[in-house]
Amino acid sequence: MNNKEFIAALSNRSETTQKETKQLVESLVNVIADALDExxxxxxxxxGTFEVKKKNERIIVNPTTRQRQLIPPKLAVAFKPSNALKEKVNPK
Amino acid sequence: MDKKLLLQDIANLLAEQEGISKRKAESFVRAFFDLTEEALLQDNYVKVSGFGTTKLVEVSERESVNINTGERFQISGHTKISFTPDNTLRDLVNRPFAHFTTITLNDNTTEEELEAVEDSTPSAAYENLTLSNDTAIEAAEHTSPTDTSNASTQPSTHISEETQPILPVSHSSETETVETSPAPQSNSQELYSEYAPKENFFFKDQVASETKERTLRSDSDTGSDFLSGTQTTTPEQETLSSPLPYFLSSEEITSAPTSLSTELPPQETDNQENNQDIITVNTNSSASKKTNGWKVAFIFMIVLHLLVLSYFAGYHRWFNNLHNPQTTVTKSHQMTKTNLSAQNKSSQKSTPSYSDTTATVSKKEETTPASGSTSESLSTPRTGSKTTQTTTEPTTSERSQSPTKTANKSKASTRNSYDLRTHYRREAQKYQQIPNASMVIVGTQSIQPLRSGENLYKLAKRIYGDRDFARYIIIFNHIENPDLISVGEKIKIPKLVKKTELRDKID
Structure with missing residues (x-):
């Protein structure tokens, strides 16, 4: 489901226009992004849980050229699905 | 920074920003995630611009191995939920580190150095960063006060910069030193202990070159010899910064322990040329302080030297003949114990090989009596009991002996372990083994009567610390039904050896 479909489906559900929904989604994403940024x-x-994790720097070696590169450390958003969601995804 | 926001908090923030009621905002946020979940189950992926893509990823079935028992088991196929943040979100979050770029490392660094760098990645890699990107990191520190880890590692990089260059200079041929040089620590005491490996290498080198032809006595009073040797052989002063206090003359040893702990940190931080000056100044000042107890300490040191001398002269030979057989005898004794009556023949078979090794070992040690091939077990109680006043003294004397000891004993130990391996391999063939297991049954360790209320798994937990090891007990006792056992039944506990230890090591 792409962004467009998602907003359409969401507007159906929340009984708001697509334009309003789009605005709300953008705003929600901003709120989440700001929170993560902090x-x-x-x-x-x-x-599930969204959090920011620090990835350590590391050295990679290109196997063909033997060229070594130092990958700098970075902060990345990590998502950890809740058990409830995992069970829904993996029906027994 | 450990703030945890729940759905309600997000909804409140959204309501604030959009000027809508909290209830509406909450229902909207709820709908957002509910829809994401539903769409995920329906379409396997949801893409929200500015946020990211949530996807379902199929993980196929794969085989894994229980690391304890070597038992293979299947990890069944399942579906994983993956979330990939949108580029805008990713960049926003990574903003504190955004200025970092991938650095192509120089070609002239060798493969060994690379391994060393990889081993000590946290320090070495940071060092690389600081070397090329020093100002950038400091900038990052200022821009990202949120990242505490960065700030904490920053001071350590300075230390690493200063300690790292020292080590390669002193042992340019030995890349191991880079590996053993631990992650830099700001604690002064830990810095002090860092010198231990370095010292070891240093003395190993020297012992190899110098003490080959030395007799016992000349070696035991190499305290002064070492000093002169070190001064001539290594013009770089920094290698001596730690051994120096130990092997000055005895007068200075007395003053050294007190000033050691305070001295070493400044040595670290100061330049190499200054090191010598600082040491001498410090020792002098502390020596002048201690003039009162100086005479006592001096006499005490002489006594100590005499003790060491007599120890080397008298006990060394006696000890070599006695101690080495002892260790091997205890080993073979253990084996005979474990093998019990059933395997008596085999143990008899194996003992000749042991006596062989003991013979060669003792011979070797007699022919090459380079300083103390002494065991710490003897030296520690001796020096420890006599030197109650100076607590640092036993450690120094021990340390000076240990490198030579290891250098001398390494050959013998490899030979010894080789025979042990062949013995184990022979033993292992007698018993039924678990295929693919990480441990090999090489004999009977003990015989345990089953306690009441205990099953084989509990027994395994008690003996080996892991209930998975019950497999070994079951196969060793040829138990057909592990659930049908009675109280008091004699269970033979197998002696286990790691399979990897039986492999021939490439030295």
Whole structure:
């Protein structure tokens, strides 16, 4: 489901126009992004947790050229699905 | 920074920003994630611009191995949820580190150095960063006060910069030193302990070159010899910064322990040329302080030297003949114990090979009596009991002996372990083994009567610390049904050896 479809489906559900929905989604994404930027963890019940994790720097070697490169450290958003979501995805 | 936001918090923030009621915002946020979940199950992927893509990824079934028992088991195929943040979100979050770029490392660094760098990645890699990108990191520190780890590692990089160059200079041929040079620590005491490996290498080198033809006595008073040797052989002063206090003359040893702990940190931070000056100044000042107890300490040191001398002269030969057989005898004794009556023949078979090694070992040690091939077990109680006043003294004397000891004993130990391996391999063939297991049954360790309320798994947990090891007990006792056992039943506990230890090591 791409962004367009997602907003359409969401507007159906929340009974708002697509334009409003789009505005709300953008705004929500901004709120989440700001929170993550501050280093906060966002935990959504029955869905999962978003958090920022630091990835250490590392050295990679290109196997063909033997060229070695130092990959700098970085901060990345990590998502950890909740058990409830995992079970839904993996029906027994 | 450990702030945890729940759905309600997000909804409140959204309501604030959009000027809508909190209830509406909350239902919207809830709908957002509910829809994401549903769409995920329906379409396998959801893409929200500015946020990211949530996807379902199929993980196929794969085989894995229980690391304890070597048992293979299947990790069944499952679906994984993956979230890839949108580029805008990714860049926003990574903004504190955004200025970093991938650096292509120089070609002239050799493969060995690379391994060393990889081993000590946290320090070495940071060092690389600081070398090429020093100002950038400091800038990052200022721009990202959120990242505490960066700030904490920053001071350590300075230390690493200063310690790292020292080590390669002193042992340019030995790349191992780079590996053993631990991650830099700011604690002064730990810095002090860092010198231990370095010292070892240093003395190993020297012992190899110098002490080959030395007799016992000349070697035991190499305290002064070492000093002169080190001064001539290594013009770089920094290698001596730590050995120096140990092997000055005895007068200075007395003053050294007190000034050691305070001295070493400044040595670290100061330039190499200054090191010598600082040491001498410090020792002098502390020596002048201690003039009162100086005479006592001096006499005490003489006594100590005499003790060491007599120890080397008298006990060395006696000890070599006695101690080495002892260790091997205890080993073979253990084996005979474990093999019990059933395997008596085999142990008899194996003992000749041991006596062989002991003979060669003792011979070797007699022919090459380079300083103390002494065991710490003897030297520690001796020096420890006599030197109650200076607590640092036993450690120094021990340290000076240990490198030579290891150098001398390494040959013998490899030979010894080789025989042990062949013995184990022979033993292992007698018993039924678990295929693919990480451990090999090489004999009977003990015989345990089954306690009441205990099953084989609990027994395994008690003996080996892991219930998975019950497999070995079951196969060793040829138990057909592990659930049908009675209290008091004699269970033979197998002696296990790691399979990797039986392999021939390429030295």
């Amino acid at each position: 280093g906060a963890t966002i935990s959504i019940q029955n869905f």
